[in-house]
Every structure is written in structure tokens, then in C-alpha cells.
Amino acid sequence: MPELPEVETIRLGLEKYLVGHKIVNVEVRLPKILQGDIEKVKGARVKGARRFGKALVIDLDNGYSIAAHVKMTGQFIYDGPNRPQGIGISRKLVGTLPSKFTHVIFNLDKGGKLYYNDIRQFGWIKVVSTSNVERMSFVNELGPEPPVAIDMEGRSLLTLEKFREVLSNKKTKIKALLMDQKRIGGVGNIYANDALFLAGINPNRVAKDLSEAEVERLYEAVLEVLKRGLKYKGASETNFVSTLGEEGEYQKHFLIYGHEKSPCPKCGGKVSKVWLGGRGTYFCPQCQK
DNA sequence: ACCTAAACCTGGGCGC
């Protein structure tokens, strides 16, 4: 499910509620989700949580880290003493925990628990040496990331200059390029759709043919829609929930994504839905040239 | 380089 804003929302929750907990043991219910030696995490304390594009890294105090990618339907849900009172886990999205979709349970000290749920089982969790994280493909093959989140010091950031460079000489369609993690880190289908709408650019345009003004407009639009996604704590159109099990709100603010049955919010015209880059693609032919 | 389809899975929505 998640793109940069959703994964960042998860990361913030892990940082707030998981850090400081010691991992007592781990219950692996679906072994294919997990890679590496899970024994290494036992007895270690959680130091921090990082995000690289759409991937998460939970750092432990013993030289190991837990890397994870939630793909389409993965969820990390925290329960324990740090959990604020009065916040209910969305029954619609996760049900009672553990559920039949809970594939890994991290049992923490002080009675805490971190559940990994994943309906479609596409996600993965890997135990790796912290010193090897930067050498892993999900980090070293990741393109520069739009500077919209707070934990990005020392990272390769997508400046306007880099964005211009990424687009130059590329004959691929602009929407497919926006979603290519090796070129730009963190943007997926929803935010690519919305950024192109906000910038007034047709998703079928060839990247290298965008004018300088269009490149600048699109760059600003990418940052803007990601910031809105963060502000609304992600899009819970389907299965996304935060670390506390709360739904995000960005789905109530989609600009064009999912709007094929409602009129264009700008001109009132009919929104088109096409297949592009292997994904459903929404755009207004009047407003996006 | 670039594009497409298929694969990994399950569930929800829709038409009939």
C-alpha cells in the first residue's frame, strides 16, 4: 500500500512507541515473510527507526537491524505500555490482534507487542547487520528522495536540479518515471497521479519533452502532494493504518486518484482512467496537457 | 532503453 507518506507515518510511530523496548522473543507464524537470523534480535533494545524510500529499518543496540518493506498490505501495529489511552485499533482494517493475517509477533519487555500483519503476504522482514544496511539494494539502488520528511539528514535528496537531471533525455512516460524507485525514491501510484494533476501535466508525456516551467511545476507538485499525504497521516483507501492502528485521511483529499466516477475538481469535466506503467492512472484530459 | 505481462497473495466490490 504505502508510499513515502504512509511509510513515514509508520516510522514516526515506531520511533515514538517502540524505541526503548527490548525484544524478548519473536513468534514467526509465516516463515516466508522473514529472512536472516531472527535469533540475533532477541534480547536487543530498539534504538531508532529509519526510512529509505518505502522501506523501514528498525535499529537495535546490538549491531543488528530489522529491515522491512510492507509492500501493498503490510501493517506494523504496536500495543503495550507506551500506547496512548483512548485510541482504538480500526476493526475494519486489522480486527482483533493477533488475527489470521498476523504473520510475525515481536514480544517486547513490559508486556509490549509489535504485530506484523499482511493480508497479501507481499511484504518482507530481514534481519541484517546495521553496518550492512547502506549496502543493501533497497538503499543503494534508491533514487534521491523528495525532501519532505524530517529524518533525512545526510541523505540523497531530490533537489530541483536533480529532478531536472533525472528527467533529461528520458524517453519514458513521466508518470512511470515518477514511480521508478531507482530514479526517484518514495513516490508511488497515488501521489504520482495527484502530482501530475496538480502540475497540470498529462501522465503520458515523455519526460524529456517537459518544458523548464513544467519541470519546476511538477517538482513543486510532487513535494506538495507528499506533504499533504504526511499532514493527513497517509491514505487509508484500502489497508493502510498507522503503528497505533489508526486510519489516515489523505483518501478524503485525493485530487484525481480514484476520481473516474466524479467530475474533475478543477474544470468539472470527465476524468479519464487509463492503464499506464502497469497501474490504474487517472487524469483530466482538459486540465492536463 | 523502454514497454508489457506475469508473478507473488487475499479480499472487496460489482454485475448477473
Add this chain to the structure above:
DNA sequence: TGCGCCCAGGTTTAGG
């Protein structure tokens, strides 16, 4: 109520 079909925010791989 039920069945079949299509769709779903991601990524990888194979093949054209």
C-alpha cells in the same frame, strides 16, 4: 445468496 470477474497504494523477473 452466490459465483465469476476485476480491482487494489509494490516490486521483481522475463521477454519483446
